[in-house]
Amino acid sequence: MSLRYRVMRLLIFFDVPTLTADDRRNYRKLHQSLVKEGFLMIQESVYSRVLINKQSAAFLEERIQRVAPVNGIVQSMIVTEKQYSEIKFLAGKKIDDVRNSDERMIVI
């Protein structure tokens, strides 16, 4: 009954072929799904999404599974926000974007 939240991150890494028109269509479909699902591109071919709990992360992972091109390589990883926050920047810096934060209140 208790609603206990543990903020999670779903990460998607991919490398998909873009040789044929079909490949490119599949790629666009994947990319568009990721954008619509609220992912933020944190670098080329690496997308991240903050989710309120493990369950919603697992659901979303399943939905992305359906659009992953079979002849490419698409990997996913679910970590807690705390684990993700330990990421180190050996070069460059964190993208300043609402979608890259777990803030519950966003004031504009």
Place this chain on the structure above:
Amino acid sequence: MGWRTVVITKHSKASYKMEHLIIQTEDDVVKIPMSDIQILLIATTESVITSHLVMELAKRDIKIIFTDNKKMPVGEFNPYYSNLNRNRNILKQISWDSDKKSLLWQAIIKIKITNQAKLLAKYDREKYDGNLANIDLEELINQIEIGDVTNREAVAARMYFQRLFDTKFNRRNDENEINGYLNFGYSILLSLITQEICCAGYLTELGVHHNSMENFYNLASDFIEPFRIFVDEIAFNKTPGSELDMSDKLELVDLLNQTITTNNGDALLSGVIKTFVRSCLKYLSEDVENIPELEIKV
């Protein structure tokens, strides 16, 4: 289910694109996934919102709250078709068993006065007695009858507010800045509760105890009672004499995101409220005998 509260405070345009709420300000564009959003609070009269966005928010049961030029919430937006059981639920709601309503109201008032007593104890205000008889709120809790027919709620409220704030404190005085805090904070809580009632497919007009002809939110006014103390606590801790400014308002809105401890463990206040509303509705509409219980650590 959304979990972010979005507050628009400045000149901007809010629109919808590709499953995102897009907010364009003079120097920035912010994109927030629709599925993250729980409440959109428009705390300014200088923003533009597209009808497409309003429609998409309504479809997803996301609450939109509008504020007036004094930045007080004036109204909110509730969708029509959020729950397919709505007709069936409304029929049930009209004929809710009056015994069950009375028992639930008694339980709600018990939780409310218990929480008020806890808050007074927390700040060592329970013995504060200007012109008031020095009764403990705990005594009142034992006197609450089914349906609170002797109106212990009102007796407790009078003792509670005057002990917490001041002997001269009066809830009806709109000039008093404490009332500004309370009114603002209560409306935020109320809108979360109406949202949950609408999502569950019930009418907010038909209450368990509240039955004012002028109040559209009688049922929400019933369910809000145990949670008012969280707003009261913020109002109590503010600097005396200060006007309600934007940062105070944001603190009140952010209240929904505070973690609180209940008999079911730690949870966000917004989650606790939603669970409580759902279990009250279940108790009233279904064949369950267990009156919802809620113990909050204040």
